[in-house]
Amino acid sequence: MSATTARSRFSSAPGPNGRSGRRAGRDAPQKWGSPFAYVVALLFIGACIAPVIYIVLGGFRTNSQITTSPAALPRPWITANYVNVLKSTRFWGEFANSVLVALASTVGIVVLGLMVSFVIARYDFKLKGAMYSLFAAGLMFPMVIAITPLYIVIKDLGLIDNLLGVIVPQIAFGLPTTVIILVPFLRAIPHEIEEAAAIDGTSRLGFFVRMVIPLSVPGVVTVAILAFIGSWNNYVLPLYVLNSQANFTLPLGVQAFSSQYSTDTAKVLAFTSLAMLPALVFFSIFEKRIVGGLTGAVKG
Numbered sequence: 001m002s003a004t005t006a007r008s009r010f011s012s013a014p015g016p017n018g019r020s021g022r023r024a025g026r027d028a029p030q031k032w033g034s035p036f037a038y039v040v041a042l043l044f045i046g047a048c049i050a051p052v053i054y055i056v057l058g059g060f061r062t063n064s065q066i067t068t069s070p071a072a073l074p075r076p077w078i079t080a081n082y083v084n085v086l087k088s089t090r091f092w093g094e095f096a097n098s099v100l101v102a103l104a105s106t107v108g109i110v111v112l113g114l115m116v117s118f119v120i121a122r123y124d125f126k127l128k129g130a131m132y133s134l135f136a137a138g139l140m141f142p143m144v145i146a147i148t149p150l151y152i153v154i155k156d157l158g159l160i161d162n163l164l165g166v167i168v169p170q171i172a173f174g175l176p177t178t179v180i181i182l183v184p185f186l187r188a189i190p191h192e193i194e195e196a197a198a199i200d201g202t203s204r205l206g207f208f209v210r211m212v213i214p215l216s217v218p219g220v221v222t223v224a225i226l227a228f229i230g231s232w233n234n235y236v237l238p239l240y241v242l243n244s245q246a247n248f249t250l251p252l253g254v255q256a257f258s259s260q261y262s263t264d265t266a267k268v269l270a271f272t273s274l275a276m277l278p279a280l281v282f283f284s285i286f287e288k289r290i291v292g293g294l295t296g297a298v299k300g
Contacts, residue, residue, distance in 0.1 A: 057074060059081050106227040113175050113182060117185075147240060163242075181219055182216060186216055235251040
């Protein structure tokens with residue numbers, strides 16, 4: 001009897017309760033981890049969620065309630081703050097600007113990043129490693145560091161107080177992360193598929209559209225979500241580029257609204273809650289896709 005056969009019979013042999021060893025291992029209850037780890041995790045989760053809950057509940061209170069009992073629940077619950085914000089054209093104008101900037105930036109990052117990643121992952125050429133290293137080095141230079149020279153470039157291009165002045169730099173600074181994530185996906189596609197497509201008469205562009213894009217959907221979805229959320233929450237670049245309130249995005253609008261209604265804390269909290277709600281909902285819905293896409297990138 002070979003060792004492989006012996007191991008197979010041993011794993012399928014019934015255990016003390018009549019079940020096979022393999023099935024018993026799967027059905028065995030998992031052990032709980034260290035209580036200290038759960039305490040630390042709960043503290044971390046509480047530190048992240050508590051400010052959000054406080055802001056949301058603060059919008060349902062009056063200024064007097066916030067002053068007298070800052071940590072208490074609303075008594076009674078006031079909806080006028082949220083209703084007034086939702087009725088204002090200012091909020092919806094800034095909301096539309098944020099949606100336009102986020103969608104345009106996401107499309108640009110995904111399209112350009114996918115094309116660059118395909119070339120780096122599938123073709124050999126001089127300075128290929130240098131190009132990939134250049135994108136990797138871009139992760140070490142956040143937008144805050146380059147904001148002054150970036151402002152000068154945007155000003156020379158005549159894009160001050162223009163939404164394009166926010167969209168174009170966001171695409172440029174979003175490409176490094178996109179390339180780093182997508183290259184492993186595209187590199188993991190078997191070359192046999194490309195060779196079979198070439199035998200069938202499919203061009204390189206046809207292979208890219210028909211095969212590469214569908215196979216890299218998890219990575220594309222991941223970078224798209226990260227790009228959308230990053231664009232939605234971007235505050236520094238719009239602060240430097242946008243001057244007129246008609247072009248404000250929501251993060252910049254929250255700052256302006258807080259300055260204008262500094263004495264009306266409850267209304268400011270309501271405006272802030274509604275401004276951050278889309279990003280929170282978007283991230284909550286696609287959280288599993290982000291994790292799955294990053295896992296695939298690591299495996300690739």
